[in-house]
Every structure is written in structure tokens, then in C-alpha cells.
Amino acid sequence: MKIGFIGAGIMGAPMAAHLQAAGHELVLLQHRSPLPANLLDGGATPAASAREVAQASDLVILMLPDTPDVEAVLFGADGVGEGLSKGKTVIDMSSIDPIATKGFAEKVAALGCDYVDAPVSGGEVGAKAASLTIMVGADEPVFERVRPLFELMGKNITLIGPASSGQIAKVANQIIVALNIEAVSEALVFAAKAGADPARVREALMGGFASSRILEVHGQRMLDRTFDPGFRIRLHQKDLSLAIDSARKLGLALPATANAQQLFSACVAQGGADWDHSAMVKAIETLAAQPLGA
Amino acid sequence: MKIGFIGAGIMGAPMAAHLQAAGHELVLLQHRSPLPANLLDGGATPAASAREVAQASDLVILMLPDTPDVEAVLFGADGVGEGLSKGKTVIDMSSIDPIATKGFAEKVAALGCDYVDAPVSGGEVGAKAASLTIMVGADEPVFERVRPLFELMGKNITLIGPASSGQIAKVANQIIVALNIEAVSEALVFAAKAGADPARVREALMGGFASSRILEVHGQRMLDRTFDPGFRIRLHQKDLSLAIDSARKLGLALPATANAQQLFSACVAQGGADWDHSAMVKAIETLAAQPLGA
Numbered sequence: 208m209k210i211g212f213i214g215a216g217i218m219g220a221p222m223a224a225h226l227q228a229a230g231h232e233l234v235l236l237q238h239r240s241p242l243p244a245n246l247l248d249g250g251a252t253p254a255a256s257a258r259e260v261a262q263a264s265d266l267v268i269l270m271l272p273d274t275p276d277v278e279a280v281l282f283g284a285d286g287v288g289e290g291l292s293k294g295k296t297v298i299d300m301s302s303i304d305p306i307a308t309k310g311f312a313e314k315v316a317a318l319g320c321d322y323v324d325a326p327v328s329g330g331e332v333g334a335k336a337a338s339l340t341i342m343v344g345a346d347e348p349v350f351e352r353v354r355p356l357f358e359l360m361g362k363n364i365t366l367i368g369p370a371s372s373g374q375i376a377k378v379a380n381q382i383i384v385a386l387n388i389e390a391v392s393e394a395l396v397f398a399a400k401a402g403a404d405p406a407r408v409r410e411a412l413m414g415g416f417a418s419s420r421i422l423e424v425h426g427q428r429m430l431d432r433t434f435d436p437g438f439r440i441r442l443h444q445k446d447l448s449l450a451i452d453s454a455r456k457l458g459l460a461l462p463a464t465a466n467a468q469q470l471f472s473a474c475v476a477q478g479g480a481d482w483d484h485s486a487m488v489k490a491i492e493t494l495a496a497q498p499l500g501a
Numbered sequence: 502m503k504i505g506f507i508g509a510g511i512m513g514a515p516m517a518a519h520l521q522a523a524g525h526e527l528v529l530l531q532h533r534s535p536l537p538a539n540l541l542d543g544g545a546t547p548a549a550s551a552r553e554v555a556q557a558s559d560l561v562i563l564m565l566p567d568t569p570d571v572e573a574v575l576f577g578a579d580g581v582g583e584g585l586s587k588g589k590t591v592i593d594m595s596s597i598d599p600i601a602t603k604g605f606a607e608k609v610a611a612l613g614c615d616y617v618d619a620p621v622s623g624g625e626v627g628a629k630a631a632s633l634t635i636m637v638g639a640d641e642p643v644f645e646r647v648r649p650l651f652e653l654m655g656k657n658i659t660l661i662g663p664a665s666s667g668q669i670a671k672v673a674n675q676i677i678v679a680l681n682i683e684a685v686s687e688a689l690v691f692a693a694k695a696g697a698d699p700a701r702v703r704e705a706l707m708g709g710f711a712s713s714r715i716l717e718v719h720g721q722r723m724l725d726r727t728f729d730p731g732f733r734i735r736l737h738q739k740d741l742s743l744a745i746d747s748a749r750k751l752g753l754a755l756p757a758t759a760n761a762q763q764l765f766s767a768c769v770a771q772g773g774a775d776w777d778h779s780a781m782v783k784a785i786e787t788l789a790a791q792p793l794g795a
Contacts (some may be wrong), residue, residue, distance in 0.1 A: 305695050328709050340709045344697075365705035368697050375697040376705050379688035383711035386684030389757045393680065394673035397744060400751045401599050403638075403662050403669040411659035411670050415622050415634045417677035419713030450691060457694045460788035462764070463683045466756055494754035 209234065210356075211264030213257060213280055213287070214301070215243055218327070219270035221334040222300070225359045226268075227251065234263045236280075257281075261290025266353070267297050273445060274303040281311060293319035298353060300341075302326040302381075304449050305374035306456055308344070312370035321349045322370050326377035327361060330438055338362045342380070344372035378453065381446035385467040385484070387421035392488040395429055406430050425485035437483030444471045503528065504650075505558030507551060507574055507581070508595070509537055512621070513564035515628040516594070519653045520562075521545065528557045530574075551575075555584025560647070561591050567739060568597040575605055587613035592647060594635075596620040596675075598743050599668035600750055602638070606664035615643045616664050620671035621655060624732055632656045636674070638667035672747065675740035679761040679778070681715035686782040689723055693793050700724050719779035723793060731777030738765045 212223040213236045220243045227233050233251035235242050242253060254260045257280045261267050267287055271277050277299055281287045287297060297315050299308070299322075312322035323345040333339040339361035343350055350366045357364045367376045394417075395405040409426045412418065428434065447468040454461045473490035474482060482489075506517045507530045514537045521527050527545035529536050536547060548554045551574045555561050561581055565571050571593055576582045581591065591609050593602070593616075606616035617639040627633040633655035637644055644660045651658045661670045688711075689699040703720045706712065722728065741762040748755045767784035768776060776783075786793060 309696075340705075342705050363705075363708045365701070367701045367705055371695075372697040372701075375692050375695045376702045378695075379692045379697075379702050380706050380709065380711045382688040382691060383684045383706065383713075383716065386687065386757070387681055387711070387713060390677045390680030390684070393755045393758050394676040396753060397676060397748060397751075397755060398669050398673045400753050401665075401669045401672075401747060402603075403666040403673075407659070407661045407666075408670045408673050411634075411636050411657075411661055412674050412677065414657040415674065416714050416718070417674045417681070419677075419681060419715070420710050421713070422677065424710070453695060454691060457691075459690060459694050460785075461687045461691060462760055462788070463680070463757055464687050466760055470756070491754075494756070 208232070208266060209264045211260035211267035212270070213260060213267065214270035215246060216270065217331055218334045220246065222270060222360045224249070225337050226356065229359050234260050236260050256285040257287045258285045258290035261287040261295065265295060267295070269297070269299045269301055271301045273301070274307050277301050277303050277311065278307065282314065288314070288318065291315070291318050291320050296321045296323065296349070296353065298323040298325055300325050300327055302377050302446060303374060304453060305371045305378060306453055308371040308374045321345070323349060323353055324371060324373040325357065326373055328377065328380055329361070333361070341365070342367055342373040342376040344368060344370045344374060378446065378450045381443065382450050382461070382464050384421065385443060385447055386463050387419050388425055388484055388487050389467050389470060391422050391426045391429065392491040395426065396488065396491045428483065428485040429488045434482045434486040436481065437485065439481050440471050440474050440484050440486065441480040443484045444468060444475070447471065502526070502560060503558045505554035505561035506564070507554060507561065508564035509540060510564065511625055512628045514540065516564060516654045519631050520650065523653050528554050530554050550579040551581045552579045552584035555581040555589065559589060561589070563591070563593045563595055565595045567595070568601050571595055571597050571605065572601065576608065582608070582612065585609070585612050585614050590615040590617065590643070590647065592617040592619055594619050594621055596671050596740060597668060598747060599665045599672060600747055602665040602668045615639070617643060617647055618664060618667040619651065620667055622671065622674055623655070627655070635659070636661055636667040636670040638662060638664045638669070672740065672744045675737065676744050676755070676758050678715065679737060679741055680757050681713050682719055682779060682781050683757070683761050683764060685716050685720045685723065686785040689720065690782065690785045690793055699793055722777065722779040723782045728776045728780040730775065731779065733775050734765050734768050734778050734780065735774040737778045738762060738769070741765065
């Protein structure tokens, strides 16, 4: 298939490479930064605008940083929207605003095209290993049609529901991950400060109701003080902003999510925008005036 | 062994029964409520005071509601302390204040006796099935000596460190459980309110970094609306009070734990003191003015 790929960055480049390796022909948007050499060597065609990418492809995948980027690429001047013709498909694999996504899906549908939102989790490691978790919002027949492409990039692929459901699930995922990090942070700092060995406490808690992937992986990172990302705090902040902004629009309150966002901000204030998100423990340690290991 | 057991209630009665079934001789405190018939039929001896229980036993186990109960039974008039003689052992399996526990352990040690704190998790079901998780604070030789008794009552038995470490681990456990419940509550209410099926979202998130025992068990309870306990909100509130009070004494802040306590209070305000703790989702739903299933 001829696939347009817009956003061949840290995540996008390895994802596109898996599609190319499976025999798909890539059309890439030539933007500011140079395109990955391996994709060009593999036969990918550069295009000068998002419009041209869409014209030259059967299906366009986006992997962009945030909602305004997706909006500009889709509906800005020389955007994907101008190059789409009936029957083509747009797959947005970025993690962006679920409510805005609903609007994007409607606009694309009005052009006679299919829209799929398919944000991922698993980071750069998962992108390279083709082991991403992919949460999909789409009509079922459309999902079945594009599923083989997802299977080239990920492992845990779930259709959540109609367009925007993928983005909703991703936001829910990021809420839980942030709050579970705060849970482990408060518990281990409490344990250390109260005089117990936080490593023994983590171990004892792993078998019971407190067990989680975050206690396992990020709890160990907190003990080892390995805060190189992983997943950067500034990216998790973007995701929690999606949660908090959407919640306001939907008319519901997310008190713990809002609180976790403030703790990430406390890390940023200490210079930690690019720390791994498990470094939220440092904000709790500041509140305890003593690091976990001291 | 001759074992004094003080607090043969909902949790304590089945725990004591396992000890008796293994051939240990029980001495029970005859307090206000009648003693369990099965224990008396099994040959347990009633005693009129905690002092007499301690006098008649080699080892005394406490399973009481809260810190003041333990303090009164240990050091009040006619208490365990008055009946202890050198070489006896006190095991407190209640979930109580870790800082107060340090003091209790010192006082018991001053009498020439060993003190073990060994709070449990797993609830009534775990007590009956002898599958409790037991978090132990004790000196290692003392732990090795009493471990065979724990093995009659539980499965996941961990020595965390010296006296009070068991209580610290239990508090850490309850912090994580409460915050993971809040994480799942906010995520699923967000998903539902944003228009996705929360059951599909839960399913999709189970494989990734958001996975936890709470997402698995309590997430399903929230979807099924089965809020019969389980573990009662008023008991979890007691445990979070231990966390928050201890944190204040230790000089550290637990912002998310304090927040979760308020949400439990919001449930109590709705008449939910005896709801299962997964019903915290109802407090979040109130903030969203719409139940998860609507």
C-alpha cells in the first residue's frame, strides 16, 4: 500500500520503518528537519507539503507532538484535507485532545474519507521493537481494514469504540499511570521517612492489592535513582493537560489528576522537564525535605 | 504452644481457629461480646482480663481495631503488661500507628519480652482461607521463632525490618491501594463522560503500564456497581488517618493521600461508611454529576 507518513521523528521513524520493511511504499513530508536516511535509502519518496503527501497516498498516518500540530497538518493551508479524495484513510497515531479529535473525524468523514485515532503507549523502545500498545477509535470495518498495519507496529491492539475513543483511552491510561506513580512515591517516601527500608516494603507489597506495573518498574527506578527517560515529565504534563482541559469542557472534576500535574510542575521547577516521570518522587521528597535514599 | 488471643472478632476468630486446628492451646479474653462457640468447643480457655491471658500464655496475639485499643489492652489496668514475665512474646496483628508501635515495642522489651508487629491484608476472606499477607516488624531470630504461627494464618509473609516496620509497610500498602482506587475512578469516569465504553477502556489498559490489581479487581467492581464490602471505607479511612497523622509527626506531606481521605469522607457523607472502598468512584461521579454506568 502507498502510505503517507507525517511525523517521522523519535517515535514515528521506527514505526514507519516497520511499515517499509513489510513492503509498503512510503511518502514522507519533507519538513524542517532532514528525513531519516534509512527510510530514504529504503525507497521512501519525499513530498513538499501535507497536501502532496495525501494526494500521493492511499492512507496517511500522522505521528505529531500535540493537537495544534495535527490540526495544522490536517486542515491548514496545503494540508492533508486539500489532498484527500474519496475513499482514503487518515490514521492519527499522535496523543492529542479527544474532543478536538471528534471534530477532526467529522471533517474528514465529510470529505468521504475514514478517520482512525490510534494513539500508542510503549515509548521509543516499543516503537523500535514493534511492541506498542495501540488504542483505536474507529468504525469496526475500518479498524479491520487497517489492523494489519497496526500489527506491524504493535502488539496489544484494541478497538475501544468509534472515532475519538482511542484518544479517550490514552488519556485514561495517562491518568492512571501518573496517579500510580504518585501512589508509589508517597508510600515509599513515607516508609523511608518512618524508618523502614523502602526496598523491603516495595517487595512485600508486590504480591497484594498494592501491586501494579508502576510499583514494579517505576518503584525500582525510584530506589535506584535512575531518572533518565523513559517517558519525559514534559510529555506526561502534556497528557495530563489533555485530561484536565477535556474534563473542564465535559464538566467533571479530576482532583488527583490536577494534583499530580502540580507535582510534575514542581519537578519542572527543579529543572526536571526531561526527567523520567518516575522522578515525581523527587517532588514528594522535597515535601519531606529528605531524599528516599538518605 | 499456649497462645493468648485477644480480639477474636471478624478477622481474629478465623485466625485463632487456624492456630487451634494446628494443635495450639488457646486462652481467650472474655470481654463484652460472647466468645466464638467453635473456639470454646475446641478447648479454648476463657480468661477474665488481659493480665490473666498473658499470665496463662507463652505468647499473646492481639487483633484489635485501633491504636488506643492496643494501648489499653497492653498497658491499661489489668493489661497484658501486668501479666507478662521474662521470655514471653507479644504479637500485634492489628493495623495501628507505626510511631506508637515503636513505643509499645520498647515498653515490652523493657519487661524482658519480645514484641512483633504483624499487620495483615487480605480481609475476612484471607483470614478464613489462611491466605493473609503478613507484614512483619521484628528482630530476625524472633521472626524465625514465630514464623510457623504466621504460616498457619497467611501465605505471603515478609520480614520488613525491626519492630514497627510491619506497621509502616501496612500504611504504605493502604496509601497505594487508596490512590490506585482514585486513579482508576478518575480514569473510568473520565472515559465514560467523554463518551467511551469504560469496560473496553479498562480491558485495553490491563496489559500496559496502567495495569494493577486495583484496575483488575476494583475497576471491575466499579463497572458492576458491587459496593458491598470487601473492605469498608471507614476502615480505610482509619488507615489513611494513620498515614496522615504519622506524616505530620514525621514532618512530611502526603498530598494525594490527604485528598483521597477527603473523597472517602465524601462517600461517608452520602451514607457510605460501610461501602466497599472501590465506591470512592461514587465521590468522583458526584463531581461529574453522572454515574459511570449512565
